Amino acid sequence: MSATGRTAMLVGLDIGRVNTRVSVFGVREGKYCLLGCEQAATAFGHDGHLAAGVHEALEKLEYLLDRKFRLPPKEADEDLAINQQTVGQVGLTLSAFPKIRAALFSLTACGSLSKGLALAAKLPIDLVGAYGLADLANEVGVIEQMIHSRPELLILTGGTDLGAEKPLARWVEVANLVCRVLPENARPIIFFAGNPELDSLVRRRLEPNTRLVMLPNLQPAYGERDDIPLQLSISREIVALSAEKLAGLQGLSQLAGSLVGVRGAMLDRMVRFISRLKDQRLMKDNQRGILALDLGAASTMVIAGWNGQSDACRIEAWHGDVQDWQAAVDGPIFRWTAAPVSREAAGNEIANQRLFPGRIPQTLTELALSQSLARHRIRTSMAALAEITAGLSFDITKGLMRDFGTIIASGAALTGAPTPGQAMLILLDGLQPWHQTDVILDRNQILPMLGLLGEAEPLLPVHVLNSDAFENLGTVIPVISGVQEGVMLVSITVAMDSGKTYTVDIPQGALRRLIVAPGESATLSLEPIPSADVGAGPGVNRRVRLTGGELGVVIDARGRPLVLPEEDEERIERIRHWLWSLGG
C-alpha cells in the first residue's frame, strides 16, 4: 500500500504563462493511469489569483469525472481547499515566472564554466553574467558589472574535489565584495557548489552578508557532472521568489507540500529516467537516447538524454533582438508558411502573436504562420542545444544527424494542431531527423508532472508512460539519398501480424504514410537502391519490426537538407502537398 493509498487520486497542477493545466491520476485495474486533464487561462495580473485558473480547470474535471476534488465552494479567487477524501496528493509545477536574474562565477572553460553554463541553460533564469578564470584578472570590472546587473542568484562553482582552491577562493572574495557593495535587499542568494575544501571559508566570508546555500560539488571530478542537487535547489528558490510576486502561488504551494517543482527540471528528470531505462543494457555505441521538446507559450525547452544523463537548453519563446526576429520573419518563417501572405503581413501577425500568446489561430493564414513559427523555434532551440552538447549533431540547415530513438514533444503549437499530421510535419520539418525515430506527442502535457508525482508514487510514471496517455504519432523512417527527384528510391514490403501484406515504392521527394493501424505490429522489409540509405548504410536492405502509430509509419524521402522551391506559389503548394500526405 503506497503512502497515499492506492485508491486515492493524485492531482497535478501545472501553471503556465498562458494556461493552467490540471491532471488527475488514479488507479484502474491495478495500475495508475491518467483519468482526466483540463485547462483554463492562467489568472495573472495585479489583482489576479493563480487559484482562479485551477478552480476553473478543476470544475471541468469534477463534471467530467463526477468527483469532488474541492471542498464546498468558496470564492474563485481565494486559496483552494482540496477534498482530502478524494485527493491523496497534489503536485505543483511552474513554468511561468517573473524574470529572475542570475550570475555564474566559475573557473575553466572546459570544466566548471561549461558545467555551470549547461546547468544555467536548463533553468528559467536570465543569465546576466558568466565569469571564468580569465575574468579574475579584472575583478573590479566584474564587481562593477554585478552592481549594474544586480543578479538575484549567484552560482559559485569551480575546482574538483581536492582540486583547485586559490582561484575559487578569489571568487569567494569577489562575491563577498559584491555583497558588501550592494544594499542588503539587492544582494544575491549565493549557491556554492564547488570544491568542498573551501566550505568553511565560504561560510565564514559569505554567510554574514547574504543567504548562502551549500551544495555538493557541480564537478566532483574532471569530466563528471552532478548538477541535480544544484538544479533542484535553484528551482525551489525560483518558486519561492515567484511566490512573493504571484498572488495565489503561496497557497497552491502549501497544498502541494514538498511536491513543488519547476516544469523544466521535472521534464529533465523524466528524460533522464526514460533514457536510463532505454539505454542501460546497451553498449555506449548503441545507446540512442531520447529527445524531448516542449514548445510552451513562454519558452522552448529541448532536452537530450542518454543513459541517465541529459543536456538541456531552455530559451525564451521570443529570444533574440528585433533584428534577429526581422531576419527570421523575412527568411525562414516566411518561407515555411504554407499560405499566400506578404512578408509585411507575416511580420505583423508574428508580432501580434508575441503580444497575445494565448490567441487561437482563426484563419488558415494565421495557422500556417503559427506552424511556421513553431518550426523556427524548434530549429533555433536545437541549434542552441547543439552549442553546449557534444555529439548532438544538429545543424540548423541539415537537421538532426544524431540517432535518437524517440522524440517526445509537447506544447500548444503541437498539441493544439488540428490534425496529428500537422503536428508530425512541424516536427519533421523542424528537426529533419536522419535516423529512424518514434515520435510521441504528449497531448496532455503531463510528462513533467509524472517526474514530480513520481517522488510520492514511484510506480505512477512507470504505469502512465506505458498507457495511452501519450499519443504515438508513428515511427518515421528517413530515406537519405542525393538522387534526382522522382527517381525510385526504395521498395517497402509491409507485412502486418494480422496477415495483410502490401508493397509500396517510394520515389525521391516523397513523404508517405504507410497504413499500419495504431497498435498493430508489422515487419517492414526495405530494399533501397544502391545510393539510398534506409538506416543500415547506402544500398543495404533492412528489416524493421515496429508498431503502427496514429499516422501508421511515415517514410520521409524528401531528402536532407529539405529544400523548398524558390517561387512562392510552388513553395506553398509543396508544403501543402506534404501536409496532405500526412492526412491534411
Added chain:
Amino acid sequence: MKHLAVRRQAGIDIRRVRQLPFPGQVLVEEGQHVHPEDLVAAAELPGEVFHLDIARGLGVEPSEVLPCLVRDLGEVLEKDDVIAEHDGALPRLVRVPQSGVLLSCRDGVVVIAGGKKTVAVRAGMIGTVAETLPELGAAITAHGGLIQGVWGNGQVGAGILRVQASPLDQAITAEELDSFGEGQVIAAGFCSEKDQLRRILARKPTGLILGVMDARLIERVMALPIPVILLAGFGAQAPDVYTFEMLRARGGDVACANACQPNPETGEWPEVIIPGGDGETSALMPYRTELKTGQRVMALSGDALGKVFTVAELPDAESILESGLSCKTAVLSFDGGEPIAIPRNNLIILN
C-alpha cells in the same frame, strides 16, 4: 474563463505605485502635486570600484600593510583622505584619489567602491502623492481619462494631446501635422511606413499614440526617446473609432504616456493618463475579467483584427474555425454590420 481586459475610460480614479527595487530615499511628500518627470524616489549605488596598491605606495611588503591602515573597513572616505601611513626612514602616506567606501584590504591592495550610480523612479503621470512608502517610493493618484494600450516602447513622457481629425483609415497628412505645434503628444490612426513615421517625428512630439503600426518599424520606434503606445497592435487595419473619439474629446489637454511593455505577471499595460475632465467615475476593472454579453471587446484575429464590437451572444457549443481548430466563440455585433464569430481567446475586453 477570464479574459484580458484593458481600460479605456473617460473618467476614473487612478492609483499607481512607483517604487525602487531596494531601499533608498523618498523624494516626495504626501499631498505633493507631481508631474511625469519628477523623481519620486532614488537610491545610490557605487558607480565604480577601484584598487589602490598600498604596499607599493608605502614601499612595504604586502604583509606589512594592515598595521599601516588608518581607516576601517566600511568607512566612507573623501578625496585626498589619508588611508595609510608608514613611519619608516622616510615617512610615507597614501591618499585616496577619489571618494568612496573602503571595502577590503588583501595582499597589500585595498578595494574602494566610489562614484555614484543613481537608481530612480519617476512619477510617470500628473497626480498627487497619496501615500509614501518608506524608503521605497510612493502611491500617486489622479482622476481622469485612462486609455491603456497593448504595446509600448518603454519610454515615459507628457505633453498637450493632439488627435488626428481626418478619417482614421487614412494616413495623417502633412498638413494636419503642420497644424500641430511641436512638443505635443500626437495620436494618429496608424503608421505603416518609415516616411510616415519620419513626418510625424519631424513635429518633435513628446509622445506618440497609434492605433496600429507596421511591425517593421519596431526597431526604429524602440530606439526613440519618446513614448510610443499602440492601442490595437501591429498591422495596417483601421483602428477603432471609439477610443479615438475619447481622445478627441480631450484634445488640447495634457496627456501623460507611460509606454511600458505589457507585463502579464503584474497586470501592467502601457497607458495614457489624461488628468481632469468630466465623466462619471467608473469602477476599477481587473486585468482579467469574465466575458459577458453587452461588453465592448476588441478582436485580435482574422479580418476583424483591431476592430471594436459588442458581445451579442456567447454560445455554449464549440465552433470549428477556418483553421480547423475548434473552440468556443463569441458572437459580436458592430453598428449596422453583420454579426461575426471570433474565438473567445482572441478577444480583449475594453472597459
